[in-house]
Amino acid sequence: xxxxxxxxxxxxxxxxxxxxxVVTASAQEGARYAxxxxxxxxxxxxxxxxxxxxxxxxxxxxxxxxxxTEQVDDTGLTLVVVRCTGAVPTLLxxxxxxxxxxxxxxxVREGT
Numbered sequence: 001x002x003x004x005x006x007x008x009x010x011x012x013x014x015x016x017x018x019x020x021x022v023v024t025a026s027a028q029e030g031a032r033y034a035x036x037x038x039x040x041x042x043x044x045x046x047x048x049x050x051x052x053x054x055x056x057x058x059x060x061x062x063x064x065x066x067x068x069t070e071q072v073d074d075t076g077l078t079l080v081v082v083r084c085t086g087a088v089p090t091l092l093x094x095x096x097x098x099x100x101x102x103x104x105x106x107x108v109r110e111g112t
Contacts, residue, residue: 012091016099019056019088023064026051027105031082034068035107044068044082048105052084063087064101070109078109 026048034044045066053061064086071079081104088099 008091012099015091016088019060020101020103022055023048023052023084023101024103024105026055027066027082027084027103028107029105030066030068031080031105031107034082035080035109037110041068041070041080041109044080045084048082048084060089063089079106080109081106 029051030044030046030048033039033047034041045068048066048068049061049064052064052066064084066082066084068080068082071081073079083102083104085102086100088101090098
């Protein structure tokens, strides 16, 4: 029984790390997409959710809230920032979404 519990714990850590990496890469891609000159900044969050859904599952994407904004950094560059918050599903369905995710992707806006 102890071995099964340890195996589930290791698998849960692996799933969490994988999903967090996918969401991080998706937020970066969403920021790069929204940084294009002919794309609205608000499209970054939507694009990020699409990529997460394609790479993992619709349920994982539904558990995330991704929004994109414009910010000006200290050097005067305009950045598109995509921030995703939410939770990663657990392997045991009865436990719900206990593992939080909070990632940010940034890209320099074109034409600035």
